[in-house]
Amino acid sequence: VLTPLGSLLDAARERPAAVGAFTVYTLEQAVAVARTAERRDAGVVMLLSDAAFRAPNGDLLAAAVVAIAARSRVPVCVQLDHVSDLERMRRALELGAGALMADGARLPYEENVALVRAAVELARAHDAVVEAELGHITGDEEIAHAVAAGALTDPDQASDFVSRTGASCLAVSIGNVHGRYREPPALDLERLAALRRRVPVALSLHGASGLPDALIDAAIRGGVAKINVNTELREQWFAAVAHHAPAHRDGLRLLALQERIVDSVAARVDSRLAAFERGAAVEPA
Ligand code: 13P
Numbered sequence: 001v002l003t004p005l006g007s008l009l010d011a012a013r014e015r016p017a018a019v020g021a022f023t024v025y026t027l028e029q030a031v032a033v034a035r036t037a038e039r040r041d042a043g044v045v046m047l048l049s050d051a052a053f054r055a056p057n058g059d060l061l062a063a064a065v066v067a068i069a070a071r072s073r074v075p076v077c078v079q080l081d082h083v084s085d086l087e088r089m090r091r092a093l094e095l096g097a098g099a100l101m102a103d104g105a106r107l108p109y110e111e112n113v114a115l116v117r118a119a120v121e122l123a124r125a126h127d128a129v130v131e132a133e134l135g136h137i138t139g140d141e142e143i144a145h146a147v148a149a150g151a152l153t154d155p156d157q158a159s160d161f162v163s164r165t166g167a168s169c170l171a172v173s174i175g176n177v178h179g180r181y182r183e184p185p186a187l188d189l190e191r192l193a194a195l196r197r198r199v200p201v202a203l204s205l206h207g208a209s210g211l212p213d214a215l216i217d218a219a220i221r222g223g224v225a226k227i228n229v230n231t232e233l234r235e236q237w238f239a240a241v242a243h244h245a246p247a248h249r250d251g252l253r254l255l256a257l258q259e260r261i262v263d264s265v266a267a268r269v270d271s272r273l274a275a276f277e278r279g280a281a282v283e284p285a
Pocket of ligand 1: 023047081082141177178179180205206207208209228229230231232
């Protein structure tokens, strides 16, 4: 069922655990996320990348993802990720997105505030909410290459930012990157603790691909309530196609191949969701 992001985040913060948010570019990926979430009885977020939404069939992909989310037995929110264009935000909301990630992290501070405020106003008219980013999570959303961490989120500025924008969730930059980690990943957990003390809304951790479970646990215990994964599911999709296509070429058995791809991506979603839940099982340090 389509569910507002707020109720997924509230449930995660209570346990505490993190809601898994997975970027989906294909039907196989979206079905894999929905099936795994149902099997685990877990609410999830399906992320639509802004590049995928901008692509020629972006509207069709959004409509398909919303339909899969709506038919799911578990709560699912569809979110347009990393978007800075208000017109595309409006279109995504009209197509059924329940959340936006308004990304003004590359803008000067006051312009980031203005963008997020405008997004919050737009979203409110559709009963949707906005996630925003402060500091800069480096890396490319669409092309996986190794990157180093960017500007880290300042806790004092974050407190001002959230109160002035009305954002419901803040994406923090604490050493996390999009894509592949150039150095062994490390998270600034003291900064996360300071952010948790200063910021009243849910915190999200982007760039979970390549983060070991121990860091995921630490982030959840530190107050992260939403964790975004993209690169790992793209990796899994490509690996599944390469592995299974040869055996299905004879007879051009496309449907069977699609099922293998779904199973393979689902296995990766499952191991990530297990890690995001495990945060709840670990006693606070
Ligand atoms: P990764 O591609 O590093 O998993 O990051 C995903 C993300 O943060 C999407 O917003």
